[in-house]
Amino acid sequence: MNIVITGGAGFLGVRLARSLLAQGALSLAGQAPAPISRILLVDRAQPPADLLADGRVAAQVGDLNELLRPGPTGAPAVPADTQLVFHLAAAVSGECEADFDLGMRSNLDATRALLEACRALRTQPMVVFASSLAVFGKAPGQSLPDVIEDHTLPTPQSSYGIQKFIGEQLVADYARKGFVRGRNVRLMTVSVRPGRPNGAASSFLSGMIREPLAGLRAACPVPPDVAVALSSPGRTIDGLICAAQTADADWGPLTAMNLPALRTSVGDMAAALQRVGGPAASALLDWTPDPAIIRVVSTWPGHIAATRARALGLLPDPDFETIVRDYIRENPDAIRLPLHP
Amino acid sequence: MNIVITGGAGFLGVRLARSLLAQGALSLAGQAPAPISRILLVDRAQPPADLLADGRVAAQVGDLNELLRPGPTGAPAVPADTQLVFHLAAAVSGECEADFDLGMRSNLDATRALLEACRALRTQPMVVFASSLAVFGKAPGQSLPDVIEDHTLPTPQSSYGIQKFIGEQLVADYARKGFVRGRNVRLMTVSVRPGRPNGAASSFLSGMIREPLAGLRAACPVPPDVAVALSSPGRTIDGLICAAQTADADWGPLTAMNLPALRTSVGDMAAALQRVGGPAASALLDWTPDPAIIRVVSTWPGHIAATRARALGLLPDPDFETIVRDYIRENPDAIRLPLHP
Numbered sequence: 001m002n003i004v005i006t007g008g009a010g011f012l013g014v015r016l017a018r019s020l021l022a023q024g025a026l027s028l029a030g031q032a033p034a035p036i037s038r039i040l041l042v043d044r045a046q047p048p049a050d051l052l053a054d055g056r057v058a059a060q061v062g063d064l065n066e067l068l069r070p071g072p073t074g075a076p077a078v079p080a081d082t083q084l085v086f087h088l089a090a091a092v093s094g095e096c097e098a099d100f101d102l103g104m105r106s107n108l109d110a111t112r113a114l115l116e117a118c119r120a121l122r123t124q125p126m127v128v129f130a131s132s133l134a135v136f137g138k139a140p141g142q143s144l145p146d147v148i149e150d151h152t153l154p155t156p157q158s159s160y161g162i163q164k165f166i167g168e169q170l171v172a173d174y175a176r177k178g179f180v181r182g183r184n185v186r187l188m189t190v191s192v193r194p195g196r197p198n199g200a201a202s203s204f205l206s207g208m209i210r211e212p213l214a215g216l217r218a219a220c221p222v223p224p225d226v227a228v229a230l231s232s233p234g235r236t237i238d239g240l241i242c243a244a245q246t247a248d249a250d251w252g253p254l255t256a257m258n259l260p261a262l263r264t265s266v267g268d269m270a271a272a273l274q275r276v277g278g279p280a281a282s283a284l285l286d287w288t289p290d291p292a293i294i295r296v297v298s299t300w301p302g303h304i305a306a307t308r309a310r311a312l313g314l315l316p317d318p319d320f321e322t323i324v325r326d327y328i329r330e331n332p333d334a335i336r337l338p339l340h341p
Numbered sequence: 342m343n344i345v346i347t348g349g350a351g352f353l354g355v356r357l358a359r360s361l362l363a364q365g366a367l368s369l370a371g372q373a374p375a376p377i378s379r380i381l382l383v384d385r386a387q388p389p390a391d392l393l394a395d396g397r398v399a400a401q402v403g404d405l406n407e408l409l410r411p412g413p414t415g416a417p418a419v420p421a422d423t424q425l426v427f428h429l430a431a432a433v434s435g436e437c438e439a440d441f442d443l444g445m446r447s448n449l450d451a452t453r454a455l456l457e458a459c460r461a462l463r464t465q466p467m468v469v470f471a472s473s474l475a476v477f478g479k480a481p482g483q484s485l486p487d488v489i490e491d492h493t494l495p496t497p498q499s500s501y502g503i504q505k506f507i508g509e510q511l512v513a514d515y516a517r518k519g520f521v522r523g524r525n526v527r528l529m530t531v532s533v534r535p536g537r538p539n540g541a542a543s544s545f546l547s548g549m550i551r552e553p554l555a556g557l558r559a560a561c562p563v564p565p566d567v568a569v570a571l572s573s574p575g576r577t578i579d580g581l582i583c584a585a586q587t588a589d590a591d592w593g594p595l596t597a598m599n600l601p602a603l604r605t606s607v608g609d610m611a612a613a614l615q616r617v618g619g620p621a622a623s624a625l626l627d628w629t630p631d632p633a634i635i636r637v638v639s640t641w642p643g644h645i646a647a648t649r650a651r652a653l654g655l656l657p658d659p660d661f662e663t664i665v666r667d668y669i670r671e672n673p674d675a676i677r678l679p680l681h682p
Binding site: 139157173 | 441480482483492493494495496497498500503506507510511513514517518594595596
């Protein structure tokens, strides 16, 4: 089994690679398990050295559009023997809103070029496309349904959401045509992400936990009552691997599947932080509204039903405190505050 | 008021131009009526001479992607003083299914290039995008809702439908960003089209009336019980002009609006033909199933609710016989059979 992960040096890409390497084999679309012989990490950044030290891991570093451009320019981003592609690479929501052309290039053009590269193999590789809950958005003067279902019409209110939704359509049609096998998966906001803030409008939903636990100040740019739909990194990776492993008939239509989301609010997240890190942690939060972030985040739905995912055994995280404690356990070096057990 | 019509030499483009010239002025998005000073017809084909004889009409003949390519290559397809663009140009459904790359180029790339040309003007011109009921489709093993509403999630089952649905998303985001003003309008199958068959899978829905009335044999490639959602040419043009003239607040969201559809069936259409043209007309129909056409057409919905359009006063045609008699009145030279009054 030869796998490509675009965005393979990013947080989710690296974690996905580690999970795949640990499980060692993969049952592609319900077929018999096959040992994972190669994972090619395609990214603008170099993957971590310890991951590259695994003999099954290779890397291609560069701009995805450039790497996918046809022509005899070195090793292909999608080698001929690739059976499975996880397409995680994307410019994030804040970036795409600030730089429309960057988003179109990074998200729309690159996704199309990736699908063309897969089509050119003529072997119908599986493409698992990481779409996003950002396809859902409340338009000005409109309302969202109380509960977002898999069959709810997305009305994206960000260029990032539009580009992801277009990506879903492309994956569905390339799959319908038999050029690839397709899995459209909508990721929820992933929290708690380790590392550093990124340009996503949702970046603070990790930072407001990660920074205080590291003894650093963090911004809460939206009011506490803002509802959010979250998934831990672990459950998010479970969803991506499940998509690749589930047989076509069990997976269902080519339209996108919502991954499970924990329903919580920014205020409840802050309360969980206080239960785990005490008043010292809460005191590091700055509740300073940022209209640009509020504008994007407040258009996102807080209640997403993942009916199709549930039927596959994928469940939301039980509560946010569990997510925080998982983060602490997985990232001991990032914790500087004394904790409450 | 300077207007561009892409696909302006096609049947709908020509008819739209004639209607606009006849009305003389246009109230763009509810503003005060402004006289129509120029209509630029952009098409691969030359528009009819009598239309070009009108001093307000100009033409640009060529491939839309080529005409829109930036560079100092003659007159721009979207001149700087354009206030309104009707984007009708498209490769049709049958063509796009047979030639995937043609469809992506003609429908996706050209729509994006057109939006970029409009954005480059920095004057926020209005773009009325002719989407299609073909965005709706019944996937294998899935069912469609009994009634398709404006907010029903499209699951296109043709590349044409996917490309039109992506076009809707692009128009919505370019409008949300303030690059253009946007109107997404879903056209129903237009029948009876005059002229010749085209590559659309729905072409027979005009041919089965037009050809017998001209004394020619015509194919009915689907069973009589196939339900179809139709609109006459006249009502279709009414919908396009209404989209341009309706104020933003009355129009509502940037998501696409279904135009009204007459609910009928292929068998009912044949019955109307017989009532108008007698047994001599019916005898010219060949009921020869074509699996390729059945495959596409049978995924389309027969019952489309046009709730938003109805609120704007747009109504479906009253019945199919009226549509047939309208066609006969408008195309007297195309009739060769003796008719029943």
